[in-house]
Amino acid sequence: MLGQPHIPENWNLIIDGLVRKRIRYSYNELFRFKLRRLRRDFHCVTGWSIRDVLWEGIPLIDLVNPDNISEEAKWAYTYSLDGYTTVIPIDDFLSEDSLLVIKINGKPLSPEQGFPARIFIPHLYGWKGAKWIHRIVFIKDYINGYWESLGYHVRGNVWLEERFK
Template sequence: MLNGGNKETNDRVPPGQTLTEGFPVLHYGSVPYYHDMSKWDLKIFGLVEEELTFTFDEFMALPRREFKNDIHCVTTWSKLDNVWEGVSVATLMEKVKLKPEAKYVMFHAEHGWTTNLPIEDFLLDTTFLGIKHNGEPLTPEHGYPVRTVVPHLYFWKSAKWLRGIEFMEKDKPGFWERNGYHMYGDPWKEQRYDFD
């Protein structure tokens, strides 16, 4: 059993993972710090009938709800029983009309960081845009002001510092995928790297 956990807990922890009580910080490059939120926006673009841009105030005014999940990092840690506050993808998509050929999503974050996702995974009711974690606003290190949360995949797919959501017809690799990470990243299949 993992860390002396019980069977129910172990059923929630994918192969090769170790439980943590903390919330490790892992990223490439520097952490963006925002001092003037009037300069922050979120763009929705690509294969949509009309591109949208949310200002910080417009995004923060969207209806929010609570989400509970477990998260699993490709670097082998898992954190159970996370409580988030965020905007559901369904709420966001009420404002977006997709073109029928849209099959994939690319998340665009600060510093040119990107990661890809099939549209089916983006549209799941478990995927959301997180604003708070365990009752507190996200810290800059964890993606303030908004990060994507895709809990059924390794956590690099949950892009921090989100600035854009692009809808695409064909899949293409994001930053980590171009650097050897798996195109999909299912923790239960240990899809860590492109040869997994």
């Protein structure tokens, strides 16, 4: 939301909150995971879409390991390097096609696309897919993210047209 941020050389993704063990991944460590490729459309809440995008990344369910998440956790709250935040219901966050994306259309993410990593959940509107992500916090009680504080829907399911609260 604040514009393209400076990406520190020692960028890390931190996973914490209601977890049994705090996790930290460097950019290079992400490539140890088996990457999944999905060809899916990107949908903006304002009505436009980009069709047939090849997304490549780590399934979020593999990245966070559900056994590490407390049963009390109901939401994943994501933080971007530019100050942007969003909140995602845990069931959507851990769905089969939800990815931490590191490549688009066969190429590493550009800074404009969210390098070093971004969230993509095909059935949710684009505002739920934070770019430049650096932290995922599992929480029990709902907290508004940036757009949610301005009246956007808590989930944002494309197929149910969940745009506003």
